[in-house]
Amino acid sequence: MESNGKVLFFNIDKSYISILKQTFFDSNIQVFESDDLLNSKEIIEKENLDIVLVDYNTTPEESLGLLTFVKQTYPSIYRIAILGTEDQKRAIYLIFKGLASSTFEKPHGMLDLMKNAVHILEIRKILKEKKLLEMISTIENLIALPNTYFKFTKALEKNRPVREIVDILKADISISTKILQIANSAFFRENKITSVENAYRYLGSHNIKNIVTIFCYHNAEKLENIQEEAFKAIIKHSLRVNQELFSSYELRTGEQLSDSFASVGITHDIGKIILLKYLPDRFNEIIQFIDNNPRDDFYNSEIKLGYESGTHEEIGGYFLDLWNLPEANVHIALYHHDYSKAMESYKKVFEIFKDVDHDMEICEYTKMFEQM
Numbered sequence: 305m306e307s308n309g310k311v312l313f314f315n316i317d318k319s320y321i322s323i324l325k326q327t328f329f330d331s332n333i334q335v336f337e338s339d340d341l342l343n344s345k346e347i348i349e350k351e352n353l354d355i356v357l358v359d360y361n362t363t364p365e366e367s368l369g370l371l372t373f374v375k376q377t378y379p380s381i382y383r384i385a386i387l388g389t390e391d392q393k394r395a396i397y398l399i400f401k402g403l404a405s406s407t408f409e410k411p412h413g414m415l416d417l418m419k420n421a422v423h424i425l426e427i428r429k430i431l432k433e434k435k436l437l438e439m440i441s442t443i444e445n446l447i448a449l450p451n452t453y454f455k456f457t458k459a460l461e462k463n464r465p466v467r468e469i470v471d472i473l474k475a476d477i478s479i480s481t482k483i484l485q486i487a488n489s490a491f492f493r494e495n496k497i498t499s500v501e502n503a504y505r506y507l508g509s510h511n512i513k514n515i516v517t518i519f520c521y522h523n524a525e526k527l528e529n530i531q532e533e534a535f536k537a538i539i540k541h542s543l544r545v546n547q548e549l550f551s552s553y554e555l556r557t558g559e560q561l562s563d564s565f566a567s568v569g570i571t572h573d574i575g576k577i578i579l580l581k582y583l584p585d586r587f588n589e590i591i592q593f594i595d596n597n598p599r600d601d602f603y604n605s606e607i608k609l610g611y612e613s614g615t616h617e618e619i620g621g622y623f624l625d626l627w628n629l630p631e632a633n634v635h636i637a638l639y640h641h642d643y644s645k646a647m648e649s650y651k652k653v654f655e656i657f658k659d660v661d662h663d664m665e666i667c668e669y670t671k672m673f674e675q676m
Contacts, residue, residue: 307334309354309425312347314370315339315362316386320414324357327418333425341366345373348381354428355382355421360398361391361410371403380441382424382626384417386410387491395490396511400518402444406489406628416494420628427625434613439582440623445519446478446577447527447535453520460513470501473512477542477570478577479519483507484567485627486515496630499566531580534591538576544664545569545657552660553653565653568636571629572661575620575637576602586611601665603641617641 311333316324321337328335336351338344348356356374360367367385374381385404387395389412398404408417431437452472459469474480480500487503488496497503504512527535546569553561579587593605600608606615621638636654639646640661643654 308332309428310334310336310351311355311357311421312336312338312344312351312353314344314356314358315367316357316359317362317410320359320386320410323414324418328421331422331425333422341370344370348374348378353378353381354425355384357384357421358386358404359410360385360387360394360407368403371398375403380438382406382428382441384408384421386414386417392491396486396507399486399489400511400515404489405626406492409491413492416492420492424626427622431622434618436614436619436622440578440619441626443578443582443623445482445522446574447581448478448520449476449539450520452476452479453516456516457513460509466501466504469509470504473504473516474500474546474567474570475539475543477539477574479516480567480570481574481624481627481629482519483512483515484571484629484633486511488628488630492628496564496628498564498630498632500570501566530588530591531584534587535577535580538573538580541664542570542573545572545661548660548664549657553656556656557652561653564630564632565636567630568633568657569660571620571624571633572636572640572657573616573620574624575616575618578619578623579616615641 308331311328313321313324313335316337325335336347336353338347347353356370358367358370371383371385374383383403383405385395385398385407387407387409389409395407395409398407406420408414408420428437428441431440452475455472456469459472473483483500483503484497487506497506507515546567549565549569550561553559576587579590589609590602590605593609594600594602597605603615603617606612617638617640621634624637625634632650635646635650636657639650639654640657643651643658646654
């Protein structure tokens with residue numbers, strides 16, 4: 305029987321080995337074990353691994369060396385680090401530097417680790433079939449707005465209220481997504497942090513400042529005029545959808561929408577930003593098609609151009625999943641144009657979200673890609 309994936313255990317605490325191996329064997333996952341750095345590198349070079357699982361506390365220096373080696377040499381391999389409760393700062397550092405894809409607290413997070421590893425392998429299998437794994441699994445950052453750093457640091461210097469500072473961060477959806485990723489990947493949690501506000505409080509202003517500084521300086525790209533206008537249009541549209549979703553939901557249902565949907569509007573079109581940065585020729589082809597066929601929106605244009613197996617929905621949804629964002633963010637991104645495959649519990653939200661998304665796209669205020 306074909307394996308559902310390959311995982312390397314590096315210096316895993318012996319007390320966890322048997323239960324981890326049993327879980328993976330039950331899911332038909334092939335496990336390799338090593339306590340030696342050189343031997344581990346040889347296994348990685350020989351086998352087509354999906355996940356490297358490192359117990360960081362056992363041998364910190366060698367663990368850091370292996371994580372660095374994998375990131376630099378085989379960046380598409382998913383990297384998981386296990387750390388003790390007292391190592392929260394280290395966990396944040398590993399995610400921030402992109403050395404680990406996710407970190408888990410021992411012993412409390414071990415059950416989550418096993419479930420997450422199985423889920424990650426399922427997502428990787430889908431992405432392999434769609435020939436999207438290499439691109440999506442190696443994305444560390446997206447495009448930053450040049451002014452975000454200056455607005456953010458100025459607000460900090462003037463000791464502005466947290467709400468005002470968070471609004472600056474939310475206005476840059478690439479940074480917002482990065483902040484949510486770090487907050488949910490450092491000591492992976494079952495109950496996700498769903499809002500930028502809560503992520504800010506969890507990470508603290510010092511870590512947020514580091515994220516914004518590094519992100520803006522390393523990802524402030526010079527875009528062509530048509531790309532810059534498209535990028536700004538995606539941001540404007542996403543923020544508008546995020547704002548309108550909650551009021552529209554309450555107006556139509558008489559109920560307040562759960563906080564689990566706090567940032568779904570911000571991240572729902574992240575696939576378009578990925579296309580803009582990593583597949584610019586495809587993005588420009590879609591925009592040209594829209595120009596020539598003004599009755600078609602972005603998604604319909606993708607379908608008509610033959611990209612139905614890798615639309616911005618799928619690219620964005622699976623990307624957010626690998627980045628450990630909340631389930632609501634993943635599902636909204638993955639099915640916001642066609643929610644027939646979504647879980648039944650999301651259907652009521654999707655009906656309203658789809659209307660809000662459509663209305664915001666066609667209205668004069670946020671019409672996307674107009675006159676480009």
